[in-house]
Amino acid sequence: MDAVSAGMVGQRVVLFDFDGVLIHGTAFYLFIRERYRRSLWRGLLAVLCLPLLLVQRLFSRRLPIRTLVRIALFGLGDQRYQAAANAFAASLVQQSRLFCRDGLQALRRHQAAGDRVIVVTGCEHTLVSGILQQLGLINLEVLASQLRRGWFGMRPQWHNVGRRKVEKLAQHGLTAWQVAYGDSLYDAPMLKLATEAVLVNGTPALCKKVEKALGRTITRVEWF
Secondary structure, eight states, X not given: OOHHHHHHTTOOEEEEOOBTTTBSSOHHHHHHHXXXXXXXXXXXXXXXXXXXXXXXXXXXXXXXXXXXXXXXXXXXXXXXXXXXXXXXXHHHTTOGGGBOHHHHHHHHHHHHTTOEXXXXXXXXXXXXXXXXXXXXXXXXXXXXXXXXXXXXXXXXEEOOOTHHHHHHHHHTTOSOEEEEEXXXXXXXXXXXXXXXXXXXXXXXXXXXXXXXXXXXXXXXXXXX
């Protein structure tokens, strides 16, 4: 059902961030950390690249992170990456304490109410989709970061954070929504266009920053 049809029948559009909202921590970071843990040579290669990482850090915090991600994904094509991501998703969901019980319950309540629920996240698409499926969460739309195949393995293509979430939603045919759940100032662009903006586990200081960015009050929830 498209956005126009949804509006005609009164179906609400509800957005959920993933990291920090449905899971405690950052799923893709956990995946990359596991890649290094299981492969000694990747860690050694990262050490050899330390001078490069230090130079990159002078210009941007993101550049060395991208380099470390590329080392972790070195040698992986599409199929091998999908297999690795799905295997990690299956193992991750066994660690129930990693997941936000209240957040998952809220998402299921929205689904039960007939809302159109979309997970909009900076996590990589294959990984987050696999985790959601392993959790038994079906009939979800997922807008996420994407990788592309390079000469030496998978590499970042689209990092779905900040304003890019709004851009991705616009490409998906959505420019406004009824409810949005986020956990950081990076989610402010997405929260701003929501009728009801919900900040998950935000400190009072963060809440003030988000409200200043939005120009209005928000709903604050404590989820465990």
